[in-house]
Amino acid sequence: MKHDAIRKSFERFLRGRELKLTPQRRRVFERAFATHEHFSAEEFYAWLRAEPGPKVSRATVYRTLGLLLEGGFIQSLDAGRGELIYEHVVGHRHHDHMVCLACGKIEEFHDERIEALQHEACAKKGFQIVSHAHRLVGYCRGCARKLPLEDEAARGDDTGAGTSATSAQAEAALEDQRD
């Protein structure tokens, strides 16, 4: 979808709630779509404060991000930092995330095999899938290298995981099971 079309669609969404695309809301919208980064509401607010443009209060930032989220224009991700991370999804190719527990880095990945397997799993259950979000939690390559060896214990008693799995993979797998 083209940017103008996305903005029109946001405008329609707002009209449905008897809200207008004010200069403040428009600024939040434009900024959210001007980045491919993942951002928290606080980070986002800091960007707006540092950049020129109509003044937007913190409350308006939170409320407008909430509206963008409700309308499906952005998506949120719990990166385990105690605050949600956002990114725009409309006009951006689907992908899933790996979140580093040590440095907070968020890596994106996309694997057609995983996507296809999910659809197969749903078809088997007669489940109509609308969307999904994978969040793999562990340690990025840089942080995994710095992990102390006693983290081997983190592999737990899952003997099957064996020697080939790095502790990061084991952590990610464990975290996945908890979800």
Ligand SMILES: [Zn+2]
């Ligand atoms: Zn996916």
Ligand SMILES: [Zn+2]
């Ligand atoms: Zn890391």
Ligand SMILES: [Zn+2]
């Ligand atoms: Zn992403």
